Amino acid sequence: MSYKILEGKKGIVFGALDKKSIAWKTAETIVDSGGEIVLTNAPIAIRMGNIVELSKQLDSPIIPADATSVKDLQNLINKSIEYFNGKIDFVLHSIGMSVNVRKGKNYTDLNYDWLTKGWDISAVSFHKLLQILHKSKAMNEWGSILALTYIAAQRTFPNYNDMAENKAYLESIARSFGYFFGKDYKVRINTISQSPTLTKAGEGVKGLDGFLKYSEKMSPLGNASAEDCAKYIVMMFSDYTKKVSLQNLYHDGGFSSVGVSQEIINSI
Numbered sequence: 001m002s003y004k005i006l007e008g009k010k011g012i013v014f015g016a017l018d019k020k021s022i023a024w025k026t027a028e029t030i031v032d033s034g035g036e037i038v039l040t041n042a043p044i045a046i047r048m049g050n051i052v053e054l055s056k057q058l059d060s061p062i063i064p065a066d067a068t069s070v071k072d073l074q075n076l077i078n079k080s081i082e083y084f085n086g087k088i089d090f091v092l093h094s095i096g097m098s099v100n101v102r103k104g105k106n107y108t109d110l111n112y113d114w115l116t117k118g119w120d121i122s123a124v125s126f127h128k129l130l131q132i133l134h135k136s137k138a139m140n141e142w143g144s145i146l147a148l149t150y151i152a153a154q155r156t157f158p159n160y161n162d163m164a165e166n167k168a169y170l171e172s173i174a175r176s177f178g179y180f181f182g183k184d185y186k187v188r189i190n191t192i193s194q195s196p197t198l199t200k201a202g203e204g205v206k207g208l209d210g211f212l213k214y215s216e217k218m219s220p221l222g223n224a225s226a227e228d229c230a231k232y233i234v235m236m237f238s239d240y241t242k243k244v245s246l247q248n249l250y251h252d253g254g255f256s257s258v259g260v261s262q263e264i265i266n267s268i
């Protein structure tokens with residue numbers, strides 16, 4: 001059952017690549033909840049993925065943007081305002097990529113050019129996006145901006161590699177820019193720290209399968225799925241969460257607060 005809690009709200013969804021993407025499920029849930037969206041992804045991802053199918057399904061336009069390009073992002077914001085015939089109420093940054101992870105480099109043997117590229121895509125892109133939204137006065141009052149993150153920003157998960165630093169940086173940007181957006185425009189910024197999820201980005205992490213099983217056993221409610229995450233995001237975009245800001249919100253079935261579970265002890 002869907003509640004139309006986003007009726008009248010308009011926003012941008014980054015990062016829908018294929019049906020497994022958290023952004024894909026979120027786009028569907030937003031539209032189901034009465035919201036209107038513009039979809040965006042990097043030009044190469046639009047060619048390689050299935051976002052055109054989603055665009056047709058939801059009757060939502062795609063405006064391409066490489067999230068590392070200030071020019072592309074500015075164009076995306078200008079065109080979205082034109083399309084909506086007004087300002088924006090919500091934005092989802094659902095972007096992550098580490099070249100070192102992709103190429104199987106160990107954390108103790110990082111390639112720094114690749115590290116810089118991954119940092120730009122996964123973390124600095126969020127600052128670029130926020131800076132453009134802020135300078136362009138593009139957000140409506142009581143708007144909501146979210147980025148997706150992972151608990152490796154706080155705790156060590158060896159195979160998460162340099163993405164751990166990228167997520168720590170991303171979460172810090174949400175707090176720092178959240179201050180200015182709150183003061184200047186009454187807009188909230190948060191990060192959602194999601195359970196491990198089987199997606200294209202997730203598959204890149206060595207041993208994801210073991211990861212998923214481990215966190216399932218550790219979390220009192222079990223892992224949160226991409227569909228669960230989509231619903232949480234919709235609530236964070238709705239007027240029911242107007243005063244939640246500068247937070248890193250764990251959406252992980254309770255994983256982040258558990259020291260050890262009986263299932264893990266039993267499995268030793």
Ligand SMILES: NC(=O)c1ccc[n+]([C@@H]2O[C@H](COP(=O)([O-])OP(=O)(O)OC[C@H]3O[C@@H](n4cnc5c(N)ncnc54)[C@H](O)[C@@H]3O)[C@@H](O)[C@H]2O)c1
Nearest residue numbers: 015017021022042045067095096148196197199200201202
């Ligand atoms: N899958 C997990 O286990 C998990 C857990 C916690 C957080 N997250 C985060 O959720 C977010 C979404 O990832 P996902 O798991 O849905 O995987 P996904 O692979 O479906 O999504 C990642 C997206 O990033 C996009 N992207 C990469 N480079 C880009 C660029 N230069 N410009 C614009 N877009 C670019 C890709 O095209 C893709 O659509 C990421 O931030 C990821 O780190 C994922």
